[in-house]
Amino acid sequence: MFDVDLFVTECKAALSAPEPKLVVERLLREAMADVDGLREALGGGAEAVFQPLYRSPELTVANMSTAPGSTSPIHNHCMWGVIGVYAGQEDNFLYQRGANGLEQVGTKSLRTADVYVMPTDLIHAINNPLGEFNAALHVYGGDLVERPGRSIWNPESDEEEDYDIKQILAYTQQLSS
Numbered sequence: 480m481f482d483v484d485l486f487v488t489e490c491k492a493a494l495s496a497p498e499p500k501l502v503v504e505r506l507l508r509e510a511m512a513d514v515d516g517l518r519e520a521l522g523g524g525a526e527a528v529f530q531p532l533y534r535s536p537e538l539t540v541a542n543m544s545t546a547p548g549s550t551s552p553i554h555n556h557c558m559w560g561v562i563g564v565y566a567g568q569e570d571n572f573l574y575q576r577g578a579n580g581l582e583q584v585g586t587k588s589l590r591t592a593d594v595y596v597m598p599t600d601l602i603h604a605i606n607n608p609l610g611e612f613n614a615a616l617h618v619y620g621g622d623l624v625e626r627p628g629r630s631i632w633n634p635e636s637d638e639e640e641d642y643d644i645k646q647i648l649a650y651t652q653q654l655s656s
């Protein structure tokens with residue numbers, strides 16, 4: 480079965496590597512070799528959760544599930560991140576800043592066992608396209624909850640706003656209903 484404590488310890492050790500996200504990518508690929516073990520250890524895929532397993536100013540490890548049809552507002556992270564989907568599917572819509580605001584520049588669909596390395600300047604929205612909860616293990620090179628300078632984009636006005644986890648949840652509800 481997946482060992483949460485060992486995984487967190489290995490992610491912490493990865494911070495000393497020249498390219499921590501590449502080490503974390505390898506750790507997540509190894510973890511995704513046993514998605515059943517991840518489901519068993521983390522219990523994801525049955526309800527919507529954002530469960531930090533470890534948080535420090537340098538590192539966040541979190542277990543996250545989103546509901547069928549759930550859509551997040553567009554947001555950034557301001558830090559690298561690596562995600563491994565261990566149940567269901569997560570579709571990513573990728574944006575960049577343009578002369579007239581944000582422009583959609585691509586999509587990235589993640590199926591069960593896929594691993595995705597997100598660059599520091601990533602701007603995205605996520606959607607669960609299936610009729611079942613998804614679940615993913617997320618690792619970020621900073622404190623995802625408290626990082627200053629993060630933004631979300633108001634889904635109605637497209638205005639960039641300061642990141643606020645409560646506002647993320649409110650917009651997610653609005654977009655998913």
Ligand SMILES: [Fe+2]
Pocket residue numbers: 554555556603
């Ligand atoms: Fe995100």
